[in-house]
Amino acid sequence: MTDTALMPIPGVIDPVPVPRDITPRADGRVDLIGLPRERIAELFAKAGLDSKAAKLRAKQVFHWLYHRGVTEFEAMTDIAKTMRPWLAERFVIGRPDVVEAQVSNDGTRKWLLRTADGHDFEMVFIPDADRGTLCVSSQVGCTLNCRFCHTGTMRLVRNLTAGEVVGQVMLARDALGEWPKGTMAGFDDDNLSDAYGEDDYGRNYTADGRLLTNIVMMGMGEPLYNFDNVRDALRLIMDGDGLALSKRRITLSTSGVVPMMARAGEEIGVNLAVSLHAVSKEVRDEIVPINKKYGIEELLQACADYPGASNARRITFEYVMLKDKNDSEDDARELVRLIKQYKLPAKVNLIPFNPWPGAPYECSPPERIKRFAEIVFDAGISAPVRTPRGRDIDAACGQLKTAAEKKSRAELDRLYAEKEAALG
Numbered sequence: 392m393t394d395t396a397l398m399p400i401p402g403v404i405d406p407v408p409v410p411r412d413i414t415p416r417a418d419g420r421v422d423l424i425g426l427p428r429e430r431i432a433e434l435f436a437k438a439g440l441d442s443k444a445a446k447l448r449a450k451q452v453f454h455w456l457y458h459r460g461v462t463e464f465e466a467m468t469d470i471a472k473t474m475r476p477w478l479a480e481r482f483v484i485g486r487p488d489v490v491e492a493q494v495s496n497d498g499t500r501k502w503l504l505r506t507a508d509g510h511d512f513e514m515v516f517i518p519d520a521d522r523g524t525l526c527v528s529s530q531v532g533c534t535l536n537c538r539f540c541h542t543g544t545m546r547l548v549r550n551l552t553a554g555e556v557v558g559q560v561m562l563a564r565d566a567l568g569e570w571p572k573g574t575m576a577g578f579d580d581d582n583l584s585d586a587y588g589e590d591d592y593g594r595n596y597t598a599d600g601r602l603l604t605n606i607v608m609m610g611m612g613e614p615l616y617n618f619d620n621v622r623d624a625l626r627l628i629m630d631g632d633g634l635a636l637s638k639r640r641i642t643l644s645t646s647g648v649v650p651m652m653a654r655a656g657e658e659i660g661v662n663l664a665v666s667l668h669a670v671s672k673e674v675r676d677e678i679v680p681i682n683k684k685y686g687i688e689e690l691l692q693a694c695a696d697y698p699g700a701s702n703a704r705r706i707t708f709e710y711v712m713l714k715d716k717n718d719s720e721d722d723a724r725e726l727v728r729l730i731k732q733y734k735l736p737a738k739v740n741l742i743p744f745n746p747w748p749g750a751p752y753e754c755s756p757p758e759r760i761k762r763f764a765e766i767v768f769d770a771g772i773s774a775p776v777r778t779p780r781g782r783d784i785d786a787a788c789g790q791l792k793t794a795a796e797k798k799s800r801a802e803l804d805r806l807y808a809e810k811e812a813a814l815g
């Protein structure tokens with residue numbers, strides 16, 4: 392992007408280009424998606440409203456944007472008819488472009504999305520009997536290069552903006568038809584409490600029975616290398632007058648960006664998942680190279696210090712099962728020992744490795760995974776084995792990678808060497 396500032400991030404390999412909260416558009420209008428109330432009010436004031444009106448309108452517009460999901464100012468029925476064209480001349484309500492939508496034979500859906508400046512990224516929806524989980528991306532590509540992860544074979548193209556992160560969830564609600572329904576008939580322009588009215592059929596709308604119930608920041612990218620935008624997007628998602636999803640239903644997964652973990656707990660406060668994947672320095676250095684910067688001890692200490700972790704809200708340790716690499720009985724016992732040593736309220740998610748073309752590993756055989764799970768479970772730690780979902784459409788964990796970024800083996804080796812050198 393041309394219009395970016397460089398944000399220094401502790402431990403990052405290169406400064407990551409961070410687009411400003413407002414991405415300039417050719418038509419001069421401003422996309423409101425991704426902006427909080429206060430920022431919207433500022434923009435309304437700058438466009439000529441007095442400060443009281445700007446605040447009130449911002450509150451109304453915020454509700455329509457994030458709680459009701461409207462995509463036209465004309466639909467904002469509690470805003471005076473003359474005001475709506477005024478808004479439409481100056482502002483837009485954006486969504487990422489959908490390039491392609493695929494459905495797996497197990498019901499998993501994957502969307503290939505495109506940013507306004509032409510970068511592709513992906514999001515995945517995984518329906519289950521008792522929940523529906525949206526797997527959201529935080530970056531186009533990834534600076535890290537975990538060796539078992541297809542996204543890691545992409546360069547980082549750029550961080551997604553807060554609007555592009557929250558835009559994924561909004562798009563999913565559009566696609567699933569899950570915005571609260573209803574008109575604002577009889578709504579008093581100046582009385583905002585009326586906004587929580589009845590719908591067309593006289594019913595009060597409710598959040599029950601939704602398909603999309605949970606969000607995991609486990610798509611493309613490392614969310615803690617795009618901290619501000621991910622935090623701002625998650626705040627809109629958790630806002631009771633925004634998308635209104637409870638923080639207990641949101642999980643952020645990190646490969647172990649230790650210096651940002653405390654802030655994640657304090658400023659976002661969602662559930663934490665940590666991509667541990669190995670219990671010795673040697674193996675973790677190889678498969679999760681950020682380990683060379685922040686080692687296992689430091690990482691587990693940051694987990695022990697994570698604000699909000701408790702037996703009721705456990706930290707999830709993700710552990711990808713790689714044949715003959717990290718899947719021995721000794722590895723399982725060492726994992727238990729580490730969790731106990733740091734007194735972590737933990738559960739372990741065992742993820743069978745999802746293969747991709749050219750991947751340097753194989754998945755552990757089922758008996759090995761079963762044995763590993765038993766050892767952890769017998770030590771009193773929950774250790775479910777995750778069923779791979781959406782493999783047939785390359786939607787499973789670690790398979791996300793956009794076609795435009797596919798590289799030859801020689802290019803991959805060069806890229807790995809570059810990333811390794813940068814990590815030192």
Ligand code: SAH
Nearest residue numbers: 540609612644645646666709744745788789
């Ligand atoms: N960058 C963050 C979040 C995205 S990855 C992180 O690394 O935690 C989400 C999860 O999928 C991580 O635990 C990641 O290690 C795992 N994963 C990556 N590639 C995988 C693969 N090929 N098979 C199974 N899991 C994989």
Ligand code: SF4
Nearest residue numbers: 533537540543612646
């Ligand atoms: Fe990046 Fe996560 Fe993949 Fe590692 S596992 S390369 S941090 S997306």
